[in-house]
Amino acid sequence: MQMPELITAIVDDHPIVIEGLKTLLANEENLRITSSFCTGADILAYLLDQPLDLILLDITLPDISGIELCKQIKQISINTRILILSNHTERSIIMQAIQNGASGYLLKNSSIEELRHCIAEAIKGNICYSKEVMEIISRPSKNELQGAPRLTRREKEILALIAAGKTSQIIGQELFLSPLTVDTHRKNLIQKFGVKNVAELVMAATQQQVL
Incomplete structure (x- = not known):
């Protein structure tokens, strides 16, 4: 029994990469590349009218990070x-x-065999990585090697509210603190976990089971 074709799009800000992927995948059975885009806005607009089974997505785009775009694609x-x-x-x-929401992550130097494998796994509902990416994520991060930092009760409260997506203003209202005090705690938490921003803070706290 023949599998249905996977309707596929490529999103990359380099036309030469798009053409290369089209050539590489031109003879793949059950996969049909119907469209390609250089911006996040274009793929989101397309998805409102046309369903897609699979998107091959770059992270560096001119109008949006591919990481943020993942979330928006999954919402649509x-x-x-x-x-x-x-x-x-x-x-x-x-x-x-x-x-x-990504189903897999490959580096652009991956082989066609790795790409084929990851496409097959993604369609089955699995998460798949190229070999080199597997090696990267299997290494413990600096935060994991250091262990979880010691937090005060107030820092734990604020961390939980930050993870819930609440602003300093809202957190201040809920805990009867000034937004400036909340911002100070936020900066202290980022420093304690050795991360650069709130997204990395929440990720590190989740990995270390502090949240």
């Missing part, structure tokens, strides 16, 4: 599978892409 089309194809090798970026 929950059943669309997204495979990230990127040159970014930072562990935090890989993990955030998966958290935002």
